[in-house]
Amino acid sequence: MRGINRSHLVSRSESKFAKVKKAQTSDGLEGAIGGNFWRVQDVLKNQRLPPDDIVKFIYLAEGPNLTTDIAFARDEVPLHLHRKHDELIHVLEGSGTFRVGKSFYKFGPQSIIYIPEDTVHGGKLDGEIKILSVYTPKFDIRKPDRIFVDENGKPITM
Known part of the structure; x- marks a missing residue:
């Protein structure tokens, strides 16, 4: 699998899981990203998946x-x-x-x-996807509740 370091899937380090800052939106509105309101098209426009990574998380709110x-x-x-x-x-x-x-x-x-x-959940993707995830209850990004498993649901070490 392209020799990709997947450790960030477990740790969600600051570089892989950064809070979105205020930004200029496509229609010129200042500060429409962050706080309590986001425009998905602007978040997507300003973020990219690095070529050597298979996943990147952008923290929105908790x-x-x-x-x-x-x-x-x-x-x-x-x-x-x-x-x-x-x-x-979504x-x-x-x-x-x-x-x-x-x-x-x-x-x-x-x-x-x-x-x-x-x-157990996961998937095969047709290239790249972008999703909005909501976790409940609150998901502690410093100690993520994420256990990688095999096809039978048995925990594996990454």
Whole structure:
């Protein structure tokens, strides 16, 4: 798999998981990104997936009961699960096949994928995708609840 360092999938280091700052929007509005309001097209326009990475997270917001991010991924989302978090994914761009539990789904732009806690999920991508993820309860980005698993759901070491 192209010799890619996937350690950031576990640690979400600052360089891979950065809070979005205020930015100039496409229609000239100042400060429309960050705080409590984002325009997805402007977040996507100003961020790129580095060529040697398969995933990048952009932190948007967190509250006592949820965390949101935009993620860019290429080629695959390795099988994993979250022991204590539900996840809702809104596919913004891209397509592929996604596994949730033992079921497989074809997805494309505007698809919504719900993943209950402790459910194996991941997928094969048709190139690059961009998604909005919402986790509940709050997802601690310093100690992510992300366990990588094999096809049978058994934990593996990355």
